[in-house]
Amino acid sequence: MDAIRGLLPHNFLPDNFLQSNSLPSNPLLWLLLTLACYQAALWLYQRCGRRAIVHPIATSAPFIALLLWLSDIPYRDYVAANQLLYFLLGPTTVALAIPLYQEFHHIRKLALPVLLTVLLGSAVAALSAVGIAWLVGANRLVLLSLAPKSVTTPIAIGIAENIGALPTLTTGVVVFTGVIGTLLSPLVFYLLQLRDMRLQGVLLGLNAHGIGTARSFEIHPTAGAFATLSMGLTGIFSALTLPYAVRLF
Amino acid sequence: MLKGVIVILLFQLLGETLVALLQSPVPGPVAGMILLWLALAIKGGPSKDLSVVSHNLIQYLSLFFLPAGVGLFFLPPELHQYLPALISAMVAGTLVAMLLSGWLLKSLARSPDSTQTRTQVRNPARNPADQ
Numbered sequence: 001m002d003a004i005r006g007l008l009p010h011n012f013l014p015d016n017f018l019q020s021n022s023l024p025s026n027p028l029l030w031l032l033l034t035l036a037c038y039q040a041a042l043w044l045y046q047r048c049g050r051r052a053i054v055h056p057i058a059t060s061a062p063f064i065a066l067l068l069w070l071s072d073i074p075y076r077d078y079v080a081a082n083q084l085l086y087f088l089l090g091p092t093t094v095a096l097a098i099p100l101y102q103e104f105h106h107i108r109k110l111a112l113p114v115l116l117t118v119l120l121g122s123a124v125a126a127l128s129a130v131g132i133a134w135l136v137g138a139n140r141l142v143l144l145s146l147a148p149k150s151v152t153t154p155i156a157i158g159i160a161e162n163i164g165a166l167p168t169l170t171t172g173v174v175v176f177t178g179v180i181g182t183l184l185s186p187l188v189f190y191l192l193q194l195r196d197m198r199l200q201g202v203l204l205g206l207n208a209h210g211i212g213t214a215r216s217f218e219i220h221p222t223a224g225a226f227a228t229l230s231m232g233l234t235g236i237f238s239a240l241t242l243p244y245a246v247r248l249f
Numbered sequence: 250m251l252k253g254v255i256v257i258l259l260f261q262l263l264g265e266t267l268v269a270l271l272q273s274p275v276p277g278p279v280a281g282m283i284l285l286w287l288a289l290a291i292k293g294g295p296s297k298d299l300s301v302v303s304h305n306l307i308q309y310l311s312l313f314f315l316p317a318g319v320g321l322f323f324l325p326p327e328l329h330q331y332l333p334a335l336i337s338a339m340v341a342g343t344l345v346a347m348l349l350s351g352w353l354l355k356s357l358a359r360s361p362d363s364t365q366t367r368t369q370v371r372n373p374a375r376n377p378a379d380q
Contacts, residue, residue, distance in 0.1 A: 034316065038312050055311075057311055057318050061321075061322070062322065065322035065323070075319070082316035085315065088313050090277070091278070092310055093279060094282050094285055095307055096282055097281075097282045097289060098300055099307070100286055101286050102294075117357060121349070125343070129346075130338070132338045132341050133337070133342075136337050137331075137334055138335070139331065142334060146339075150346065159274075171317045171320055172318070173335065175314045175321065176318065181347060188348055196358070207347045210311070211310075213310060214311040235279060
């Protein structure tokens with residue numbers, strides 16, 4: 001709290017206002033800060049020509065973490081204050097049916113390559129993460145929590161609970177993977193000389209789930225629809241296979 | 250606006266109810282998305298209102314992941330020793346997986362039946378809501 005007080009001009013707020021601790025404990029402040037930080041990050045992103053390297057989540061998440069740390073607010077209080085944003089993830093997932101329907105005539109023509117890539121690609125995504133972490137020396141809980149890393153959050157949490165992983169760790173890993181996948185996508189597209197926006201969408205949805213899908217919608221609505229499809233297929237396929245796959249190890 | 254919100258929440262509820270009945274591992278919102286897609290295919294397209302609400306929600310998809318992303322900076326102390334493993338798995342693992350799946354997708358999509366459709370992508374979208 002003292003850190004925040006230090007940022008404000010002298011006598012900016014009445015003394016009793018701060019002493020009663022009503023401002024930092026008001027959930028509305030933290031929802032407002034999340035929205036304001038994201039808006040500022042979005043502004044920076046647009047000013048930099050929507051370069052993946054300044055993705056709004058990559059810039060706003062560390063900044064909010066710093067604010068929480070400075071003002072000594074527990075993360076669980078911050079989560080409770082931002083329940084509205086968690087909730088909106090559900091209706092937004094349902095809303096993806098509309099672009100999926102509108103772009104379906106494009107999707108039908110590439111259905112087989114997309115389906116095969118998602119089947120193999122979601123297995124590669126899980127295996128490469130778990131394999132590398134195992135080589136570097138992670139324990140079983142961390143390995144399990146990494147397995148659903150490329151699966152969109154609501155599905156990943158369900159998988160994490162099912163396979164005995166730590167859901168809070170999985171959630172963080174999933175979001176970080178989405179940001180990393182989006183940041184790496186221009187490099188990957190360059191290395192593979194991948195210029196077809198439909199295929200770019202498939203890769204973003206497969207490896208960077210919702211965050212990659214949001215990025216694909218910025219490329220083109222058709223890319224967004226392909227990302228939606230591959231995100232959904234990756235999620236459903238992983239939910240059906242991962243609980244059985246982990247029993248083998 | 251409200252009509253679109255009602256349709257979306259209704260389908261989420263339908264999806265969650267269906268998943269609970271079937272005890273399926275597929276999350277409710279994903280089932281709701283599939284049900285809404287089926288309804289659109291039967292009805293022949295979304296209303297203007299539904300398109301607007303859907304567009305506005307999808308525009309802020311990244312934002313809805315933000316609170317969860319902040320959580321990675323507040324891992325329980327007993328996990329701190331595994332941070333190098335976590336970060337290398339997320340960065341290197343994602344790069345390897347993207348390159349492999351991208352190479353596979355590019356090879357598969359190059360087959361003759363899909364190359365001829367490539368020119369059609371630039372066609373104006375079928376639905377006026379896209380413009």
